[in-house]
Amino acid sequence: MKKIIIANWKMNPTTPRAALRLMGKVARGLRGIKNVEVILAPPFVFLPILRHTPYAIRHMFKLGAQDVFYEREGAFTGEVAPPQLKASGARMVVIGHSERRAMGETDDAVNKKIKAVLESGMRAVLCVGEKERKASEVFPKVVREELLGGIRKIKKSLLANFIIAYEPVWAISSNARGKADTPKNVYEMAILIRRELYRALGKRAASKIPVLYGGSVDEKNAAEFVAKGAIDGLLVGGASLNAKKFVSLVKAVDKIK
Ligand code: PGA
Numbered sequence: 086m087k088k089i090i091i092a093n094w095k096m097n098p099t100t101p102r103a104a105l106r107l108m109g110k111v112a113r114g115l116r117g118i119k120n121v122e123v124i125l126a127p128p129f130v131f132l133p134i135l136r137h138t139p140y141a142i143r144h145m146f147k148l149g150a151q152d153v154f155y156e157r158e159g160a161f162t163g164e165v166a167p168p169q170l171k172a173s174g175a176r177m178v179v180i181g182h183s184e185r186r187a188m189g190e191t192d193d194a195v196n197k198k199i200k201a202v203l204e205s206g207m208r209a210v211l212c213v214g215e216k217e218r219k220a221s222e223v224f225p226k227v228v229r230e231e232l233l234g235g236i237r238k239i240k241k242s243l244l245a246n247f248i249i250a251y252e253p254v255w256a257i258s259s260n261a262r263g264k265a266d267t268p269k270n271v272y273e274m275a276i277l278i279r280r281e282l283y284r285a286l287g288k289r290a291a292s293k294i295p296v297l298y299g300g301s302v303d304e305k306n307a308a309e310f311v312a313k314g315a316i317d318g319l320l321v322g323g324a325s326l327n328a329k330k331f332v333s334l335v336k337a338v339d340k341i342k
Contacts (some may be wrong), residue, residue: 087122088311088338089248089295091210093179094127095259104131107137107328112140114332118339121318124149124177125325129165136174149177152185157205167205177208177244179320181235183216183254185331192234196321199235203243210320211235213278214252224277232281241290250320251278251295254298258323259310265301271314278331280323304330308337 088223092111098104106126115123126149138148170178180193181203184266195211202209213232229286232249238246251274256266266274275296282291298310299320307319319338323331 086295086317087120088123088334088341089124090124091124091149091177091179091250091297091299091318091320092331092337093182093299093320093322094125094186094325095151095322096128101131102136104135107326108135108138108140108146108247110328111331112138112145112328113337114119114328115145120341121335121339122147123247123335124158126151126177126179127174130172132170132173135260147175147176149179149208150175151160151179151182153178153180153198153202155194155201157201158335167201167207169299170206171207175207177210177248179210179212179250180210182229182266183214183252183257192231195235195241196237199244199247199281199296203239203246206246208248210248210250212250212252212299212320214254214256214300216254218253218255224274226280228278228282232278233285236282236285241286244286244294247294249282249294250299251275251296251316252299252320258301263301265303265306265310266298268309268313270308271310271316272300275315302334304333304337308341309333311338312341 124147150170153167153239157166180198199209213228257263295317297318297320298316302319302321303324
């Protein structure tokens with residue numbers, strides 16, 4: 086199976102022109118990669134522009150969104166619905182990112198969003214992660230809660246399009262002390278997350294769910310995380326805004342056997 090690398094551009098860049106330039110540079114740098122599926126998740130407003138570039142049309146990249154609302158249409162000022170995202174070119178949605186949870190997103194809202202996205206035929210990426218690492222907690226309680234809360238009552242038949250991203254909040258580069266986790270710890274967490282998914286969903290459904298890591302991933306540590314971390318890919322924030330860094334990051338993962 087190809088590794089998955091998602092570029093979470095967050096609220097960047099400022100203009101459509103800059104978004105096109107970034108995508109173009111990344112695309113030219115990544116011609117010929119074989120073993121990695123790259124998904125770019127720009128701000129909503131850039132999706133319709135980026136989807137009409139030759140790179141998107143030739144399926145070199147897929148496009149994704151960083152959030153969504155769970156209703157299909159109606160009086161929900163400021164929200165964006167799954168069918169609207171799909172019609173704008175998104176094939177994947179990141180849900181429950183810690184930056185959204187910090188603004189008040191609950192496990193219940195995350196669960197509804199996951200359902201809505203899967204039902205509309207896009208892939209849903211559920212972000213889970215603890216705020217602090219405590220030596221006494223082998224498998225942080227909050228990670229279990231976010232995981233089980235996110236998948237509550239979701240039909241197994243929809244889970245073929247489901248992805249988990251383990252993102253310890255303390256490891257995200259925009260945090261004052263943000264520092265990447267270690268591949269060893271990511272390996273252990275990926276196993277614990279998979280074990281929890283087996284329990285909740287049964288081995289058959291759970292074994293197909295990719296588990297990604299995110300948090301200060303860059304061109305220097307990406308390959309090691311994938312090679313030693315027992316994960317299926319990466320969710321990259323800061324380093325995805327620098328075309329040169331992002332291209333070498335993806336190429337490093339592409340080389341892993
Ligand atoms: P980072 O962000 O790579 O800048 O740490 C990851 C994320 O927040 O998804």
